[in-house]
Amino acid sequence: MIVLMLVVLVALGVLVWDYLDDHEVTNGWAVATMLGAGGLFVILNHLFGAEAPKTVTGRELPTGNTPEERRERRRSYLVSAIVLSAGVTAIGLGALLLGDRAAMDFLPTFMDGTAGLVATAVVSLIAEVAVFFGINYLLGEAQARSVERQIAKYNAM
Numbered sequence: 001m002i003v004l005m006l007v008v009l010v011a012l013g014v015l016v017w018d019y020l021d022d023h024e025v026t027n028g029w030a031v032a033t034m035l036g037a038g039g040l041f042v043i044l045n046h047l048f049g050a051e052a053p054k055t056v057t058g059r060e061l062p063t064g065n066t067p068e069e070r071r072e073r074r075r076s077y078l079v080s081a082i083v084l085s086a087g088v089t090a091i092g093l094g095a096l097l098l099g100d101r102a103a104m105d106f107l108p109t110f111m112d113g114t115a116g117l118v119a120t121a122v123v124s125l126i127a128e129v130a131v132f133f134g135i136n137y138l139l140g141e142a143q144a145r146s147v148e149r150q151i152a153k154y155n156a157m
Contacts, residue, residue, distance in 0.1 A: 004037055004040060004041055004044070007033065007037055008033075008034055008037045008038075011030040011031075011033040011034045011037070012030075012034065014027055014030040015027060015030045015031065015034070018030070042139070051143060051146075051147070052143065052144065052147050053073060053076070053139075053140035053141075053143045053144055055076045055079070055080070056076070056079060056080050056083055061073050061076055061140070061144070063143075063144040063147040063148050063151075064148070065148070073140055073141070073144065074137065076140075077133055077136035077137050077140055078129075078133055080132070080136050081128075081129050081132035081133040081136055082129055084128070084132050085125050085128035085129045085132055086125070088124075088128055089121050089124050089125045089128060092120075092121075092124060093117060093120075093121050096117060096120065097117070
């Protein structure tokens with residue numbers, strides 16, 4: 001994991017240098033390395049570490065298979081997705097407000113101005129909540145099953 005962290009830091013350094021050099025990020029290899037390292041981290045963490053899923057505040061969620069425990073995990077996944085989506089949407093809106101208005105010519109005319117920003121934010125928020133909930137659900141349930149398998153293995157000893 002330490003080597004993976006060093007690879008990511010080097011790739012980040014390359015990207016920062018590239019941006020400071022010409023105010024553009026044109027190094028596709030460094031971007032691919034960062035994305036690949038993140039995916040590899042998730043896979044390695046799943047393979048070698050059985051850790052219970054956590055809430056946004058860091059509290060461990062129950063890993064059992066009863067309906068109440070599953071409902072509590074799903075509720076936590078939804079809250080996490082809403083918080084993350086709100087943050088990403090706020091950053092996106094800030095970028096749209098601070099960005100070049102002429103670059104938004106691809107939008108239909110009824111989406112100009114405030115109505116366009118509100119519609120974009122609402123659609124973005126809904127789509128992001130759905131995607132982030134799905135990702136949280138898949139990863140969280142895989143973590144819960146992994147913890148339960150580890151507990152069963154220790155109990156069988």
